[in-house]
Amino acid sequence: MSMFENSVAVITGGATLIGAELAKAFVAEGARVAILDLDADNGARLADELGPSALFIETDITEDDQLKAAVERTAEQFGQIDHLVNLACSYIDEGVESSRGDWLKALDINLVSAVMAAKLCRPFIQQSAAGAIVNFTSISAQAAQTGRWIYPASKAAMKHLTRSMALDFAADGIRVNSVSPGWTWSRVIGEVSGGDREKADRVAAPFHMLGRLGDAQEVAQVVLFLCSPKASFVTGADYAVDGGYSALGPEQQEPAIPKLAE
Numbered sequence: 001m002s003m004f005e006n007s008v009a010v011i012t013g014g015a016t017l018i019g020a021e022l023a024k025a026f027v028a029e030g031a032r033v034a035i036l037d038l039d040a041d042n043g044a045r046l047a048d049e050l051g052p053s054a055l056f057i058e059t060d061i062t063e064d065d066q067l068k069a070a071v072e073r074t075a076e077q078f079g080q081i082d083h084l085v086n087l088a089c090s091y092i093d094e095g096v097e098s099s100r101g102d103w104l105k106a107l108d109i110n111l112v113s114a115v116m117a118a119k120l121c122r123p124f125i126q127q128s129a130a131g132a133i134v135n136f137t138s139i140s141a142q143a144a145q146t147g148r149w150i151y152p153a154s155k156a157a158m159k160h161l162t163r164s165m166a167l168d169f170a171a172d173g174i175r176v177n178s179v180s181p182g183w184t185w186s187r188v189i190g191e192v193s194g195g196d197r198e199k200a201d202r203v204a205a206p207f208h209m210l211g212r213l214g215d216a217q218e219v220a221q222v223v224l225f226l227c228s229p230k231a232s233f234v235t236g237a238d239y240a241v242d243g244g245y246s247a248l249g250p251e252q253q254e255p256a257i258p259k260l261a262e
């Protein structure tokens with residue numbers, strides 16, 4: 001039997017490259033998935049590709065009514081919800097120049113909507129024998145990055161929110177963990193690098209021990225692990241999927257001590 005036979009996962013932001021690979025990985029392991037995203041074109045295309053195991057619901061997760069309707073429709077169509085993955089995000093960030101509106105909008109998408117999604121899914125996930133929630137954070141949660149104030153703060157908050165949720169949902173039998181990807185080949189990195197994967201790997205190499213970007217499938221496999229019974233004693237934890245980024249110190253990969261003798 002596949003790992004997620006008879007399981008249903010809700011993925012917010014599932015229409016993006018990372019979300020789509022996650023949806024495919026869940027379906028490949030026997031799950032049914034609901035993809036909640038603003039992006040109607042890519043969402044519908046993905047659902048078509050995945051067939052009857054996937055349901056795309058065009059949803060603005062910052063709108064309570066839409067989010068509630070999407071969660072209820074998922075439960076109606078598939079009969080249950082076992083997993084929630086809070087993946088949707090906004091990269092709105094002008095550093096110190098960001099307006100109050102920028103802050104509120106980005107935090108609404110990156111943080112507050114994840115809480116609302118968890119609240120709405122909780123009564124369904126409570127009934128699952130294998131309930132789990134995975135929140136997406138980032139390497140940006142723990143490193144100062146010049147010109148970026150909102151995104152890293154939202155991801156740091158998500159990391160701590162994961163601990164709060166894990167504690168208060170433990171009695172419901174719901175495990176809650178987060179993943180912190182490093183640079184991952186994705187829409188945003190594809191756009192900025194002009195679609196040049198080799199260049200993106202070259203730029204990422206000095207600060208990722210593995211010398212390259214991650215792939216969406218590699219992130220998806222860690223999310224699947226965290227949702228699976230293999231992680232039955234894992235909760236409140238953050239898993240780095242970052243090719244060693246967060247373990248690397250400021251000396252990076254170069255021997256620093258010999259520089260004293262230069």
Ligand SMILES: NC(=O)c1ccc[n+]([C@@H]2O[C@H](COP(=O)([O-])OP(=O)(O)OC[C@H]3O[C@@H](n4cnc5c(N)ncnc54)[C@H](O)[C@@H]3O)[C@@H](O)[C@H]2O)c1
Nearest residue numbers: 013016037038060061087088089136138181183184186187
């Ligand atoms: N790309 C990377 O290198 C990287 C690195 C670390 C962490 N991450 C995290 O991985 C996740 C996916 O990142 P990505 O780069 O693929 O993002 P992306 O910008 O490509 O996709 C985000 C998705 O969220 C959706 N979305 C935005 N606002 C929404 C709303 N109000 N309602 C519903 N959907 C909404 C968008 O339509 C989009 O499909 C994010 O949580 C991000 O923080 C990405």
